[in-house]
Amino acid sequence: MKLLVRLYNESRPIIAQVVKDTGILINVDRARSDAHEGEEALVDVPDEHCLMISERMKSLGAEVRILEEGIRHDEEECIDCGACISICPKGVFYLDDEWKLQVETKKCILCGKCIISCPHNALVLSY
Amino acid sequence: MEKSIDEINRRIRDGTARVVTADEMPDIVAELGEEGALKEVDVVTTGTFGAMCSSGAFLNFGHAEPPIKMERIWLNDVEAYGGIAAVDTYIGATNKSVTRMENYGGAHVIEDFISGKAIELRAQSSGSDCYPRRSITTEVRLEDLNQAIMVNPRNAYQRYDAAVNTSDDILYTYMGTLLPHSGNVTFSGAGTLNPICNDPNLRLIGSGVPILLGGAQGMVIGEGTQHSSAGNFATLMTTGDMTEMNSDFLRAAFMYRYGPTLYLGIGIPLPVLDIETVRKTAVRDEDISVSIRDYGVPSRSRPVIRPVSYAELKSGKIELNGEEVKTSSLSSYRRAKLVANTLKKWIEDGHMNLCLPTRYIDTSKQAKPMRETRKVVLVQEIMQRRVVTIKEDQDITEAAKKLLKGETNHLPVLNEQGRLTGVVTTFDVAKAVARPERKVKVQDVMTRNVITTQADEPIDIAAQKLENHRISALPVVDAQNQCIAILHASDLGKLFKPGGPRT
Structure with missing residues (x-):
């Protein structure tokens, strides 16, 4: 936690x-x-x-x-591009076998770098 | 063996056509052989979903009472083109709102229209006998318009170079966030599913060919702007009815510090007519190569770091100078598959017939750079050649005196060899005086990581450096890192004086 x-x-x-x-x-x-x-x-x-x-x-x-949680992922806005993947210093994001974005919020250190890198405004800090 | 387009269309009507997506094709050809695949497969569907900046739509609002010829037009405060009387306009995807936050633009107007929202239309006119009205403000929805026809000058790039940044600073570009020191690589495009990658010689893709555009059944108009088939960078001009589009295949986006753009799904079905079609549609990610370009160099011709295939890029990491670097796609492969699969369903259900181009696209074309008739203003034209400097080992009191006498806020700091090693500002000196713990020499208080410019650097690039780093002066250095002049933010004012370089 x-x-x-x-x-x-x-x-x-x-x-x-x-x-x-x-x-x-x-x-x-x-x-x-x-x-x-x-x-x-x-x-x-x-x-x-x-x-x-x-x-x-x-x-x-x-x-x-x-x-309670790290970065919040808005699945409605997300289009599964993966722009966030290489920005994150902690490897929170990855694409699964069906090319869908998965978010391991437990690893998130809330640095906020991914927020401005998301073209679709699909990532928000929840605190 | 060859198949005719009529034969394929007959099978589509009968419901017996075999349709596959382009990513399935390599395995089918490997299993059945080229002849076998030609016999088996009738249509290959392609798809891509990514940022298509050069997009927009023609809108017709119907006439007002009394009528107006709209000359300046805003939709939710995003300016639209007012040169095509009277109640027609073109809204471009990348135009920014003049009042709302920077992250709302033409693309958002288009997305709001297709999701049924009301858009504020504001227009002005100079008035005439036939169109007396001078201004109008109203709210319109997509269903209120006579036409909303998307016409995109440049879509569906055959492939697109990947981006890296070798500079010391983070960059925010249309290729997304690029971390300093080659910290990441970004790329765009769907590789094996990319429409033109499956028909690189444009034998099947051309004017009149049906496509999926933003979820609507659209059409290829012909070659796109900047079409450069000879360099494997072909583009298409496309069109489709906005009223048939939906947000599964069309999303507005905002690239931080670049601006708005439109993410669009585009798919093209390819009739499998002959062995050549089979061969080209069997293309794999491994076979499609692009260059990794260095966006750290702010020039039209960005240096190529190395070639890379879509297979490497899609794997999530690549090797660069012996180090593993993570990659990010800016386009969505998941949605590209959705485009290809939707197109496949349309054809299987008999909702789309295929045709061959009514006009073929020139594959020998190469895009040219802009002809520039006026020279770019360089730093040397406005820099101050009289520059007061100081040595690293001098006292800060000496620095204070020089700052006062030189009437400047910045002193470039030189080492014994006369090379630039730092900058000391009035702020640094004031800080040292306020907290006098052992800090008496210039080298103790100076900034070591100096942002510099060169005499022959275009002034716009120097201005971008000042803005990005929120600083007010740049030492001008030569190839030996000798400080030959200084450029102050205030020198930029010279550009706008009568007789100055820009007047």
């Missing part, structure tokens, strides 16, 4: 703290530091510990949102 973590407490190592306390390994998919908007990290945690880790991070002062 993916968590979007916003950090406001300057330089406090909240993610490291949670890993140390719980012993659960967390994968940081993407992190961004912006002078105006603060720090934001997209982390991948095991599904079964998702709620617990989210609570821990909140108690340490982070704002946490559980992302």
